[in-house]
Amino acid sequence: MPKFKLSIMMLLQYMMYAVWWVPLAAYLTNLEVSSTQKALILSFMAIGCMASPLVGMLVSVGSMLGFVLLFKEKTELKK
Numbered sequence: 844m845p846k847f848k849l850s851i852m853m854l855l856q857y858m859m860y861a862v863w864w865v866p867l868a869a870y871l872t873n874l875e876v877s878s879t880q881k882a883l884i885l886s887f888m889a890i891g892c893m894a895s896p897l898v899g900m901l902v903s904v905g906s907m908l909g910f911v912l913l914f915k916e917k918t919e920l921k922k
Contacts, residue, residue, distance in 0.1 A: 860892045 864885060871881045 857892055860888060864888065
């Protein structure tokens with residue numbers, strides 16, 4: 844059951860990014876943004892969707908590393 848809940852959460856996360864594409868494209872058209880720039884902006888949204896789980900994982904690992912370093916420093920100060 845937890846895997847199913849996680850799958851639904853991930854589907855909803857990516858679906859929310861997809862919902863923004865249509866209004867954003869219309870907004871960029873109203874701003875008279877060139878087709879190349881519009882394509883780049885929308886492409887970077889997709890790249891961000893793929894990169895966000897990796898960034899989250901790196902932040903998690905970094906925070907654990909920081910916790911370990913602080914714990915090590917604290918134990919060395921007690922000696």
